[in-house]
Amino acid sequence: MFYEYKHLKWNSHWCKRCMICVEMCPRHALALIDDAIVELDNCNADGLCERFCPDLAIEVIHGNSKEPTK
């Protein structure tokens, strides 16, 4: 159910493959490959995917986030 990549953790059970994270990522660091959301090489853990996922299905692994303060 949980896939851990270098910076990101993805929940294949909660994810609905809506593609918001893939399309939103400014560095195009995510892709849908073989029905899985996969972290590619240039992820910088900015947390945009985590913040916009409607299903809490992707998150930056604890401590790695560079989320800007409010």
Added chain:
Amino acid sequence: MFKDLLKLERFPTTWCPGCGLGMIMTQLAKVMDELHLDHTNTTIISGIGCTGRIAGYFKLDGVHTLHGRTLPVAEAIKFVRPELNVIVASGDGDLASIGGNHLIHVARRNTNITVLCNDNDVYGLTGGQAGPTTPVGTITSSTPGGCKYEPIDLQNLIKVGTQYHYAKTTVYHQAHLRKCIRESMLWQGFSFVNITGQCIENNGKRLGFKSAYEMLVHYRNTYKKAPDGAETLGDNEIGIIRRE
């Protein structure tokens, strides 16, 4: 931790891929966490429609009412238990069409509840029919020739009393959405947050959007912050207007 307020054991949520409701749920949970709201001091009421399912995901006592009847139920709860924080989460059709009469009067009575309106321009759950907030000319599943009527003016409906608190925001503008929810919850009186959110499956695709992300971009490009101190929000403006 905001996730402690959610019934994660019931995930994945029932909503379509890309639906804006998951975003509203998350931002609401974040604000509740900030304000230390939990099942001992808060209850959530939701109506019929996709938004109606939101109550079932919160670790709170919640009421899933009949279509259009969140406001009479929420108001009665507040009368009986004034110490409880009462949050209503419902859709544009539930609140402004079938529930429209209650909206007028509960706003007029200025009952101290916070209403979050998921405004996706249509009746999503039943297949994307036109609703009270559908813009003129929109093709929907019940207006194949384009919607004939002007949408209801929610802002002016809420401004009916001497005191009011009306916020307009979108699911794209997350920090602003949290601000609207937070300030509405802290307001002593009736407060209404009109949240534009995407229904990609039963509205967006028919309008030509290829994905939920495209709808979010549309919200980013269309909506602008109203100037500080504005007393009225213009079309496509996000902001909060209030009068004590």
Added chain:
Amino acid sequence: MRRLVQGNEAMFFGAVRAGAEFFAGYPITPSSEILMLAAEHANRHPKFKFVQSEDEISAGNAIMGASLAGAKSFTATSGPGFSLMQEAIGYGHQAEIPTVIINVQRVAPGTGMPTMPAQQDIMQSRFGSSGDYYPFVFYPNSVAECYKYTMVSFNAAEESESPVVLLSDAYLGHLNEVVDFHCIKLPRAVRRKRAPLGTGQRLFTGLVHDEQGRPRTADAETCKRWHVRVSDLHTKVSNRYIDFEFQPNLSSDTLIISYGIVSRVLQPLSSQFALFRPIRMFPLLTDEIRRCANDYRNIVVMEANDGQYATIIESVLKRDVHRVPLFGGRINLASARAGLRKALGRMIE
């Protein structure tokens, strides 16, 4: 202390006596006195909450919310308002919410005759909402009974965890009789079992749901289990509410079944006929009706409607009954005699 009390007034005070703390309603003849009394009471007693709703739909839903929040709640209306509340009543059954709906009936259908008594909501009180549900419905016939059966209705609501309908009519509601509330023997008020909102993590929904409150909208087994559990519960509770009055008359071959204000008007006929009066209209007093009807060749059902209860009695007794409908609010002994003469084909004293 003995004083002159109106039927509507007695119902209001019965509600207060039962511990009611919330009233939502909309003015409608002939029930408006109850709303006005509630408004006055709320003015003097801060713990009692009153709201004049914008319409009956709002009132019917408000009492559901108030009940979930922990208050014993009620509303009062008449036929047209009762129709508007039907969806909320069904919701209350599905979500298992105790509350009381008073319906002071008037001539129908439609706007009907706002000031004339009728009993035209018998079927509506049993079947008015969408779906299969098993409501408790009570119908007193005196001011003292208006007081007592309001308490009984609140108790039945708490025990069955469902909305209870308390019927009255324009005549009974506005009838003034001398009563002493202190002399009316009341059952003890049943206390609320379920914890109110703001204490747990439950979901109360109108969708078919499981025991944890999770919607189960495609599960026939869960749906069937709910029906079995709730109808069993209501049957069990009904054994504690066997409310009727039977005046046998073995010198007569005819039993007249009537209820509410009609039964009151028929009292002088007890020397000529046996009289049966259900006070608990639903669930049906099947065993009692069958037992009492056994000794009588003719069964007459006299009511201020076009045979609503008669239809039900026929299915209970599995035999035809004579129907005497009283229309247009004309509920008096003369019309009763005329109706009986026509039904039985003989003169009535």
